[in-house]
Each structure stands twice: as structure tokens, then as C-alpha cells.
Amino acid sequence: MSEDFPGRKFGIETKSSEVFNGESTSSQKEELIEAEIPEQDLYHPKNFITKWIFCQDAKVIGIQYSITAISIGLVALVLSWLMRLQLAFPDVFFSMGPAAYYQFVTMHGMIMVVYLLTALFLGGFGNFLIPLMVGSRDMVFPYLNMLSFWMYFIAVLVLVSSFFVPGGPTGAGWTLYPPQAITSGTPGSEGGIILMLVSLSLFVIGFTMGGLNYIITILQARTRGMTLMRMPLTIWGIFTATILAMLAFPALIVSCIMMTLDSLLGTSFFMPAMVQMGEHLKYGGGSPILFQHLFWFFGHPEVYIVALPAFGIVSDLISVNARKNIFGYRMMVWAIVIIGALSFFVWAHHMYVSGMNPWFGFFFATTTLIIAVPTAIKVYNWVLTLWRGNIRLNIPMLFSLGFIITFVNGGITGLFLGNVIVDVPLSDTYFVVAHFHMVMGIAPILVIFGAIYHWYPLVTGKFLNEGMGKFHFWVTFLGSYSIYFPMHYLGFIGVPRRYYEMYNSPYIPTSAVGLNEFITIAALIVGFAQLVFLYNIVSSIRLGKVAGRNPWQACSLEWQTEHVPPQHGNFGKNLPTVYRWAYDYSVPGAKEDYIPQNVPPSAVLGAKVEKT
């Protein structure tokens, strides 16, 4: 096996700037070990099951993750339709009752945030792109990687099974606040909430397995010449997001364990003394606020776990399609790292109305506003990358532009909500719904679509259909704007979120009712447009135009593989050697307007690499 891939061993004879050389004697030893132990041979699948089901190839695992995530995401999409129909046309098509409504809200939120976005960005794109982009044959622990996917898959199954237990899935809201989440009267407090907590715990365990892989592959298994500061921003985004996830997900599993015990064994970690129907419950002394702190200590980094890979991917899409290097590469890296670090110091801005010491609120409002600085820098850099670029207005680019606009919109409303004094009246209104859907719903989803159009030729060797793609973009972009933009107004006039029905509230004008109907129709249209997208994905596998090698003329390594789509082992006999960063577009003096990362300087003698 090692003869097949002689380039597979780590070269360790050269040390360079970034080898941390703390303990010189013991690290000498470690080097020796790595040299002595041959790289674990790539696992070669022998039959259908080991090739496509229990597969250890990161590319296949990435596709498995993506398909599972998108499938469960479609369930959440249907749930959102049902909610919208109830809000706009109560009892016209069907009557669902408040319990079902809350269950749909909860499942929609949880699925979209955790099981779709996190799994798709890190599990899907991470697995597919990391080894290819850093020039490695596979992840460092392929078996663990396979386990990671199957844990995720079981977590999804457990989640889905909660629809079928007596009492149905939990209806506690995606934040699962105790005491109500496990008190009778809340839908799903019998079995649904337990299944939800178990499913989340499985997700975290599975993710930790995958996360170790992503981090160590990026740190240790890059190809020769690929320094950290030469990596594409996609990898930086996924890398930082994975570190965030490894630090934040323990908070989720800790709160899940403690709440499960509260519910099943009657402990009082979070449960205060309560009287229900005149009877004292067995609980007493617990602190529900403690749960909120734990939950949001996970929950806020979670926003950036979703956002950072999106930032990274969109930077690459914009750079490729503007035929320019990304403006301020180092600043983009710094911004990713700083946003990641700051994201651990802002969590309590989700809890302003839970009550807290005013200085506490002041602190969290300040940190929240500070995080806007690196984020704004990123937006400026994207715009400056476009400035005087040779823009190719293809579908990935359209989605990237859509992302910038949506993200700025959602980010600005975030500045309002980050201030305690503005947040308190707007809290629990549709303004908040509009804000977080814009900033972490639509914006990352647009990036995902752009990324799928961009990398589909790498996965299948075919282009997606352009006409259907344009239709998909415009309906999705304009449609989701028509859904969420009016919600800001609904929030201003005080329409509360999480209400099953508005009844005859005199302060809500009739125009709000009309607006609600409009939003629902837009939501239905946007949802159906996704069917076109799915059809496009399925049909293009056979009917799509053949893409060939490096169809977008990109510099990064994943397009420089010997075969398209890349085969088992990713690269040919030898791993590529990297001579430049991933952004040598339109270099003066070069024959073509891009120089791939693995082209040595001797092959492009006239080219003058520009400074940024």
C-alpha cells in the first residue's frame, strides 16, 4: 500500500516557521515515532457496503453527511410551512391546535440550527473539502470519521422517532428551557423531550469524533508547502468553527445530561420548587437560570459555528469569481480567529429579559457590539474584493452577493438587539425572528447553495443546470427577503413570536394580518423553489454538462486532482507540493489569469505576485 503512494509519509526533515518547538528533546522523540510508524494505510473498500455505507473515505462521508442533513432539513422546511399556514390562515386548511404548533416550532428550530446547518457545514463540506484543500489523502483517523457520521445518523433517527412516541416531540422551544420543558402541560414532556436530549447528546459525541479529525488533519496532515497562512479561507473558517464546537458543545451535553436526570430520576439540578394543580412537585431548589447560562454558552458560539464556515466559503467563491485575490487575506484570517474568540463572551445577550445585574448586561452589550468590528471588516473586504474585479456573474457569485446583502441586513438588526435597552421592548417579537433568520438562516443557506453550485462539478464531474439555478437563486433570494423583511415591521408594532394565534388583539392593525398572509404565500413559493433545486441536483448527475478539470479556473488544491471527481486517495501517485497561497488570480505577467497552488515559480517566470 505505501508503495502506491510514496508521497504519503510526512516529510519531517524540514522544519519551518510554524513548527512549535517547545520541548526539544521529547519532540525529537515524537518525530522519530512519526517517521518510524508508517502512515496508516488507506482503507481500501472491497464491496458495496464498505464503499458506500460503512465508508472510511472522507469524501463519501461528506456526501453521506450532506444527504442526511438535507433530508432532515426538508422535514424542517415542511414544518415551517405548517406553522406559516397556521399563522396566516388559521383553521382554513386544517386545524392543528397549539400543542402541535409548539412542537413544529421546536423541531423546526432545532433541526435547522443543529442537524442541518452544523452538520452540513462541518460534517458535509468539512469532510469533503478538508483533505482535498490541504492536500491530504484522507482524514487522519478515518475509522473515527466513519463512526462520527453513524453517530450523527443515529442522532437524527432518534430525533425523528420522537414524532412517533406518545405525546409527540417536545414543544418546549428550541432552547428547551426548564422547568417548562419537562413539566406536564408542555407538549412532549413525556417522551419527546427525553428523545431530544438523547439525540443531542449523541450528536455531540459524534461531532467530537469528527471534530478531532478536522482539527488534527488541518494541523498535521497538510501537504508539503501548505503553511497555515497559505490555506484557503474555507479551511480557516471550518478550522476555527470546529475549535469553537469542541469548546462549546460540552456545555450542551452537560445541560442535556442534567436535564435528563431531572426529568427521569427526579433530581433538582435546574428544577425549582413548583406547585402544579395545587400539588407540590418533588422538585426544589434548582436554578432554571443556570440552564440558560449553560445553554447559551453553547448557543451563541453555535451561531458562529454556522457562520464562520460560511464566511470562509463565501470568501473563496467571491475571490474565484471576481478573479482577484481576496482583499486583506491576513485580516480575514484574524477576523475569523477574533470572532471565534469573542463569541465565548457574549452569550448572556440572549438572556437580557431573564433578569441580570445591570453591569452584567452592560458587559455583554459591550462585547456584543465589539464583535461587530471584525465582522464589519470582513464585509468591507468582500466588497473590496469585488471592487474592480473581473466579475463572473455565475450562480455561485449570485448567491455570494445575495449572502453579503442578507448578512449585512441581519447584522445591522443585531446591533439593535445587542443593546439591552433596545432589546427589552423588541424581545420576543417578530423583530427577533426576522433578525436571526436573516443572519443565521438565510445568509448561511445562501452560501450553502452557492457552495453546492460551485463544488458540484467536483463531486460529480457535471455542472448543475444554469437556467434552473438562476430561477432557484432569484426565487430564493427575493422570496426569502419578502418573508423576513416584513417581519421587522411586525416586530416593531409588537406582534409577539411563539404565539399560536393572534386572536383579536386590538393593537395589531389589520395590515399585519394581510402581511402575515403575504409572508406565508412567499414562504410556500420559496419552499417549492427548493424542489427545482433538488430536481436539478438529481437530474444533473446524468444530464448535466460535463465539467472537466477545474471548470472555474480556481487556484485551490481541490481542483488540481488527477481525476475529476477525485478518486480514492484524492491525489495521484504523489501528493502535490504547494508553492503559493490560494489566491493568485490575475497575476500580472502570467499567461492565464490564475496560478494554481501547486504550480512552481519556475513554471510562471514572468509572473509578479502582487502585494495586498
Added chain:
Amino acid sequence: MIKKENNLFDLLSEKPWEQKQSAQDNLHSGRTINLTKAHLGLRGIITVSIIFFSLFIVTYADRMLLHDWQKMPEPKLLWFNTFVLFISSVLFHWAKNKSDNQKFKEVKNLLLLIGFLAIIFFIGQLIAWKQLVEQGYFFNSNIANSYFYLFTTLHVLHLFGGLFFLKRITQKIFDRNSKLLAMQSGVKLCGIYWHFLFLVWLVLFGLMINS
């Protein structure tokens, strides 16, 4: 001449597009840290684990301030269990030294002994549970009890994870078909995890006897 930079800030301020930097980068091996991937994986697991336990400890600290907290007595047996864990940690250190000197016969026996001690520890914890339950300290009768049972369970689960790898490395040494350095590194890493288990237990136990 290859420049050595040692910290993250120097690394993040590299200018990959500059010729000088580029010439240097071309020679880069693609590894960031001079550790094996198994060692890094272990460090990753330990880091996540530390955060996991720290968060529990934070909730513990928060929860014990509330009025209904009733301290529970610690059975004397726990001191014995702590001692068992301490001994197995010491033995592991010894085993590591032996394996560095390639005395695998002794390493083998030591590893078996450590596995045996781990099971003693587990049984000791179970007996301590039984004693407490007999005295009427149930899992949900007070929050301090809940934490005690929770912490011991989580710690033992981590121990079981360690036993899984201990079994693998012992197997390796019995079979004698792995490379020398692979066995040595296996013993070393497993030892690090054992010290970690002991430290976690010390922190948890210290926390519980002091509150």
C-alpha cells in the same frame, strides 16, 4: 536559513505572498506541531473532557450556594479508592519507564496489574454507593447526593474508555507484532490518560469533601 517562530502571533502575521516568506514556506513539511497524531488526538480528548468536567464544576459551585444544599458524608472507602487510583497512576509511570527501556515483559505484567486495579477501583466505587444508599442517601434525596452519584458515574465512564485502550495496548504487547516505537508511544499515551483520570478524580473528590 529557516527562521523559527514560536508563537501564534508570529504565525498569524506571516505574509504568504512575499517572496522571502514564500521561499521559506515552500520547504514547509505541512505539520504544525511536533507531536504524533495519536498524541494530539489524546490531547484533544483531554481538553474536551476538561471542559466537560469544568462546566459541571461551575454548575456545582453555583448550585451549592442555594439554601437546600445538604452536605453528605463521604464513606471512608473513597479514600481507599483514591489510593488505588494513585497507585495505578504510579505504576503506569513505572511501566512507561520500563517500556522506554524495552523491558516489555515487565511492562506486560504492570499493565495487567493496572487493569486489575482499575476494576478494584470500580468495585470500590460500587460498594461506596451501596453504603450510601443503605444510609438513606439516595440519588434524588438531595442535590449534593445527585452530584456525588453523577460525578462518580461520569468518572467511571471515562475510566472504561481508558480500559478499552489499555486492553488494546496490552494486546499489542502480548502479540509483539507492532513496531517498537508504536508500543512505546501507546504505553506513554495510555499513561498520560491514566494520570489525567487520577487528577480528575482528585479534583472531584476534593470538591466533594470540601463542600
